Amino acid sequence: MGQSVLILASPRDATADRVAAELALRGVAAIRLDAAQFPGEIAMTATISSGGRWRGSLSAVDDGRQVVGLEQVGAVYYRHPEQFVLDERMSAPERVFGYREARGGFGGVVQALASARWVNDAVRAAQCEYKPVQLAAAARVGLAIPQTLITSDPQAAYDWAQGLGRPIVYKPLGGIWHGDQGRIRVLYTTPVGDLESLRDPAIGRTANLFQEQIPKRFEARAVVVGDQVFAMRIEAGSERARIDWRADYDALTYAELQLPARTCEMLVELHRRLGLVCGAVDLIRAEDGRDVFLETNQAGEWGWIAEEIGAPIAAAIADELTSEAR
Known part of the structure; x- marks a missing residue:
């Protein structure tokens, strides 16, 4: 793919760092921005007319240097960008208005880029923040849910x-x-x-x-990327971690996990129906042997999984961002 990848993420997002590094190894031009840089550090100029598409650029406010041309963006890796930062001299009502306009202008133009491949689409990602949406979709594809x-x-x-x-x-x-x-x-x-x-x-x-409360053998995190599933078993060594493993990371041990083929198929189909290219899924392996779906996080953390079990998750995401077959 000759075009650039736009990474929209917080500068402190180590997971985005991994994908940026993978793209760099492949010689793919990647431009990393955060929504918090608009409009103070990054300016946007974009035009469109009948029969056309959005054209223009994102440029540096301090020297006018073009950061990226809108027509050059072939893919967008959308993580958790921070919120727009507006001029402190604005009144509170002005900031509310300005934020809404920034969201509609900057966010709208970026989402409307005609040729860009999104991982993940911001609108579908926002919809999937609703747990009832996830649970209904999981039930429809046949996954067990609590x-x-x-x-x-x-x-x-x-x-x-x-x-x-x-x-x-x-x-x-x-x-x-x-x-x-x-x-x-x-x-x-x-x-x-x-x-x-x-x-x-x-x-x-x-x-x-x-x-x-599902009686469980262990919990698992499975990262879905396209039609691939990378899974890790999470063993809890404390009562706090057995209730919610996020409450006591020091009590956890990990191992690579091969999920049943049918579970993997349902997870891939779930993300397809949700409109997500990738997601980090939390599962329970119940005492009766079922894999029970809890939730998927479209921008979930997976760097520690890659380290623990050597899963090539960054490479899989880079494949999705650079595929010319889409």
Whole structure:
């Protein structure tokens, strides 16, 4: 592929570093930018007319140097770019307006690049942030999922748990990281020991996700890239890690895992239906031998998997970004 790859990621994203290094080894031109650089450090000029496509460039604000021509972008590796940074001299309402315009202008033009191959498409990635979307798609392709309830009704939560008759857990719907009065709180998977607590009126203040607690042999992370699946077994050596392995990394050990062919097929089909080229999937190997799907993260971390088991994940993503057969 003679065109450039645009990497949209935070400068602190070590996972994006791995893909950038792989592209460099192949002699592929890669331009790395972060949305936080617009409009203070990077300027955009783009035009379009009837029968045409977006043309123009991204350039450096300080010296006007062209960073990349829009027509040169053949693929976009979209990770977790940071938010736009606007002029501090703007009032709060001006910043709200300016952010919306930056999102619609910079973000809109980049997403509209006619020939670019996205890994992953920003719109589909945003849709897949919703866990109910993932769970419904996983069920449709045949993957086992935990019995799940999402409710804002305390009595419905209590009745569901009583009827289930098995241990349940609470999981946040919006990810584990949450701001709380200037501090960052981490909300891991939490067992619900006292079902009477589900009658708490506070449950009625928002949506809550509850799932059956799957008896497990071990957990796994599987990275899907196109039609390839790279999987790693995660063994938990502490009670905290057995509930949620992210809560105690020091207690974990890893090993390469060969998932059943049918599980791999369903994971690939899941990501195809979700419109994702790649994703990091969390699974449970249940005591009864089933592989149970928990979630997929379209920009999940996989660098540690590559290190632990030698999986060529960066190479697989680079293949997707540089394939001329798309």
